[in-house]
């Protein structure tokens with residue numbers, strides 16, 4: 014039977030990528046400052062590590078963001094992923110993003126900013142892009158691709174391996190991860206949380222960190238925060254009374270492969286992603302148009318598919334301010350992708366690499382692959398204190414790649430000092446005219 018400690022200096026609620034990464038980094042940061050260590054931290058999860066989005070993510074680390082404030086966070090995440098790439102299962106294969114001419118200025122800005130942030134990438138335009146792509150995938154169909162960005166240090170990891178790895182790091186530093194304990198409420202005394210209430214009793218604490226993924230809106234409400242806010246933008250515009258949280262449904266896909274998926278150099282290929290905003294996806298078998306624009310990505314994924322296979326995804330689908338979060342993951346039938354998505358994904362693969370993938374639809378792994386996420390008003394993370402002793406990591410579903418956020422939050426918690434990289438993501442941005450604006454993409458993730 015689980016015995017709960019009566020108190021802890023830090024209670025972290027949620028053992029996903031953020032809860033675990035923060036716990037491990039905080040243990041190291043406290044030790045380094047001789048202010049304590051892992052024994053001062055407990056992580057609670059109502060189910061177990063990886064029971065949320067972190068356990069089903071596609072597992073990509075990439076830096077393709079039109080919002081430049083994200084680039085320093087990604088750079089820190091790279092440091093964490095490569096800290097122990099064996100334990101985290103990090104495959105540094107690179108990431109290739111392809112676009113049309115309408116996004117060229119965005120690609121140029123991203124390329125400049127990535128390199129300025131010590132995240133090396135190469136930019137290829139027009140014929141150079143085609144030549145570069147064919148050097149990796151000699152069979153690639155380059156029609157419609159005007160620009161390609163190659164992030165040389167990006168990659169992916171298997172989610173099971175990565176979460177096991179983070180939990181192992183926490184255990185090495187003496188962090189207590191307690192599964193099967195649900196935070197049900199918070200005792201607030203003079204504006205501060207004095208106790209976390211759980212299904213197994215109360216835990217007194219000095220500070221709480223929320224790493225709650227899709228459950229964040231529920232705890233936001235439990236802490237009395239508003240369900241609607243006004244958003245003031247950098248250009249002086251304002252949107253009144255926006256939903257604080259919007260759920261989106263993520264669509265993912267898995268396929269088995271009949272032949273090894275390798276580059277011309279017989280290596281694991283970089284993650285491939287293409288957003289062609291003016292190019293429809295057409296079914297190669299029927300000639301039927303399946304979507305009026307293209308957005309697709311994939312990478313090798315035998316960790317999930319159990320035999321050689323690929324995992325990928327496309328644009329998420331907006332649900333709205335309410336969603337049924339439990340049961341989560343593949344257990345929830347409400348948010349699973351249907352046949353239209355399967356056809357679209359396989360047709361897009363065949364469109365880019367017809368020789369390899371023209372018959373891939375027959376290899377589609379017919380099982381549940383959906384999950385939902387809670388997005389913020391501007392679709393970018395909120396990383397901030399939401400009560401004087403409650404720090405919230407609400408990643409707006411960007412977050413599997415963001416292991417570096419835990420490192421920065423830990424530095425802030427252990428030192429009390431301001432951490433510059435986190436500042437653009439403060440909650441106050443909505444009121445203070447620093448709400449992030451829309452980007453030139455159909456995706457909420459760039």
Ligand SMILES: Cc1cc2nc3c(=O)[nH]c(=O)nc-3n(C[C@H](O)[C@H](O)[C@H](O)COP(=O)(O)OP(=O)(O)OC[C@H]3O[C@@H](n4cnc5c(N)ncnc54)[C@H](O)[C@@H]3O)c2cc1C
Nearest residue numbers: 027029031059065066067071072073196226384412413414
């Ligand atoms: C299908 C899918 C694919 C994705 N692919 C990618 C990708 O390739 N790259 C990328 O960067 N991001 C990806 N994402 C987004 C990414 O997975 C999430 O942003 C990230 O995993 C969120 O991590 P988290 O730690 O905040 O939350 P979660 O991983 O959701 O963890 C929250 C934890 O809190 C626990 N919990 C909930 N309520 C309570 C409670 N009351 N008490 C105690 N514990 C509680 C849950 O059991 C859960 O384990 C994907 C998301 C989905 C759904």
